[in-house]
Amino acid sequence: MSSLRKVSDSTVRRLSLYLRILRQIRARGETTISSEQLADEGGLTSAQVRKDLSFFGNFGVRGRGYDVVALEQAVQSILGLDRVWPAVVVGAGRLGSALTAYPDFARQGFRILALFDTDPAKHGRRFGDAEVLPLSELESFARRERVSIGIVATPAAAAQDVANQLIGAGILGILNFAPARIEVPPHVSLRQVNLAVELEGLSFAIVGAGQRANGGTR
């Protein structure tokens, strides 16, 4: 079975979107929001919004929509953002170090404790609070510090071996930026990130906009 299937991607993306909208709404001082408003801000249908939220419980306030604070807390809890997630980054190259410094990770409770790399020249470098350690220490470190999330930013050839070490250390989830499919056992959650997909969304939009500008159909 493909590991891609394990997380329903579009639902989670919508939940992340709801969370960001709710935070903005709360910052504007509003206390309730209708499904129509939430749909409008997120570019979705209100039927989709109601379906998503009813699946996770009943947050509606009769005739007035949803309570913003209660819904925000509920979505946060559903997404697992009501706790701290100890994490490590494997691969201290450009992408690994950029991810370590990514401000929204810490803000959402993902705490990167250390980076790991095979290159001795990188050992001892610090990115914020996190130090680069030898890859040989990954498994013992992850076990000792009860790391729950491993972020893999290695070259493709190393990704599965690194994943195996993380799994051996009892990790619960892997975010894989390496351009290689990795296999994980059923109890480990996996997300494969391909940044090229973001660029494809952009080229798709540009081509569509060009066709509309030229009077093409749809």
Added chain:
Amino acid sequence: MSSLRKVSDSTVRRLSLYLRILRQIRARGETTISSEQLADEGGLTSAQVRKDLSFFGNFGVRGRGYDVVALEQAVQSILGLDRVWPAVVVGAGRLGSALTAYPDFARQGFRILALFDTDPAKHGRRFGDAEVLPLSELESFARRERVSIGIVATPAAAAQDVANQLIGAGILGILNFAPARIEVPPHVSLRQVNLAVELEGLSFAIVGAGQRANGGTR
């Protein structure tokens, strides 16, 4: 109007997924694929697959499914991947330089011509074929080289100003990694990337897996 709405995200993500599946299928030497098979490989319903593909044209071969090569070329063309996209990266920090080196960008036709940064210490550094140039040269460079895509990897405070320069130079699309919303005119396509959303998908999956393991409901 929120700029997030401009591209139907989930459809494009499915198209990117179909493209990757079709390439794997072709690499295995198969020449046709049914909507059920495509759905199964992608973790989708076959109704969804048929709906997506019928929207873009008729690729079915009666009783045998879809022709793999024809469908791959069609999806590639829909996504705008049948051409070269001249691009620039603004912000030559860790993320900007990591994005420049990202192997799948070049593979999909996104050619990064140069990076731009305000820091004189970075000017003249090379990442692959791309050199870091002063930010003051961005607008004239982008116009002269007919750059169509700008990738923004600056701090939040600089993002809108950089976007304005790109738009002034006639760019068609912006991929924004800066943690700030930017505004673009209607003829410019925009995608906002938040890597924290990927981690949220993972924490969601871990929490769900934990609840299932503990015998919780759904």
